[in-house]
Amino acid sequence: MSLVFIHLSDSHLGADEEFRLQDVRVVDRVNAVAKAVRELPFRPDFILHSGDVSNQSELGAQGAYEIAKRIFGAFDVPVYYLTGNHDDRDALRSTLKFPEVEWLDTPGKRLDYRFRAKDFSILALDARQSESAEGDLLAEQLGHLRNIIAEKKKFLLFIHYLAFDIGVPWYLGFQGPEGKDRMIIKNGMEMHKLLAGAGGLCWGVFFGHVHATHTVFRDGVLYSSVRACSVNIGAWPGLSEVIFQPEVPAGFHVVQVGDFGTVVTPHTVAV
Ligand SMILES: [Fe+2]
Numbered sequence: 553m554s555l556v557f558i559h560l561s562d563s564h565l566g567a568d569e570e571f572r573l574q575d576v577r578v579v580d581r582v583n584a585v586a587k588a589v590r591e592l593p594f595r596p597d598f599i600l601h602s603g604d605v606s607n608q609s610e611l612g613a614q615g616a617y618e619i620a621k622r623i624f625g626a627f628d629v630p631v632y633y634l635t636g637n638h639d640d641r642d643a644l645r646s647t648l649k650f651p652e653v654e655w656l657d658t659p660g661k662r663l664d665y666r667f668r669a670k671d672f673s674i675l676a677l678d679a680r681q682s683e684s685a686e687g688d689l690l691a692e693q694l695g696h697l698r699n700i701i702a703e704k705k706k707f708l709l710f711i712h713y714l715a716f717d718i719g720v721p722w723y724l725g726f727q728g729p730e731g732k733d734r735m736i737i738k739n740g741m742e743m744h745k746l747l748a749g750a751g752g753l754c755w756g757v758f759f760g761h762v763h764a765t766h767t768v769f770r771d772g773v774l775y776s777s778v779r780a781c782s783v784n785i786g787a788w789p790g791l792s793e794v795i796f797q798p799e800v801p802a803g804f805h806v807v808q809v810g811d812f813g814t815v816v817t818p819h820t821v822a823v
Pocket residue numbers: 562564603604636638761762763
């Protein structure tokens with residue numbers, strides 16, 4: 553039986569409902585995406601929010617999670633959250649309702665967990681090292697990945713960050729608030745090598761963070777990122793600067809995983 557889930561990401565909610573990003577009232581966008589998901593003519597198995605639930609990991613994060621709880625908590629299916637660089641993992645976990653999951657033991661209280669859905673095992677890894685846009689994976693987290701591969705069952709991987717260079721120059725170097733920063737996982741290629749060596753057991757890696765839709769197929773592994781449900785950012789070959797695109801619609805993906813393979817169907821939500 554196929555698994556159907558909704559992939560949405562990067563809500564970047566602020567401390568109160570008046571919060572704006574690039575002059576966009578973020579809560580309006582997020583509410584519009586949530587409404588479009590609720591109005592789908594089928595019921596998904598669950599919803600994945602792939603991180604940056606909040607816009608600021610410290611100041612105002614609690615208020616953002618209260619708003620997120622009202623919006624995402626209203627879905628009548630389980631919602632799984634990942635930790636993004638803009639999130640406060642303690643406030644995220646204590647404020648938002650997590651479905652039943654198996655929490656994994658990882659140093660630094662990183663929110664790593666796994667669960668089963670239909671015929672799939674799902675591993676969620678928290679690669680947040682700091683407020684930096686660059687993620688990292690601890691040896692223990694690569695161990696969690698090795699463990700799931702060793703079970704020799706079909707699995708999906710959920711992670712906030714981009715794993716490696718995909719040909720958009722600004723992802724590899726841009727001016728962040730605290731100096732030069734980059735959007736990839738420092739040791740993402742270690743993760744990729746494990747996935748590529750998993751003999752087709754990984755049916756997809758789902759991420760956010762870049763605020764753009766990408767489909768990447770590398771060494772037999774499918775990676776899929778979803779546009780933000782707040783403000784999107786330009787991403788094309790040769791682009792070396794950050795260009796916010798407040799005029800670009802928000803959206804989400806419908807993901808079906810079954811005997812036919814992994815099917816990602818993008819939806820946009822007019823703004
Ligand atoms: Fe983000």
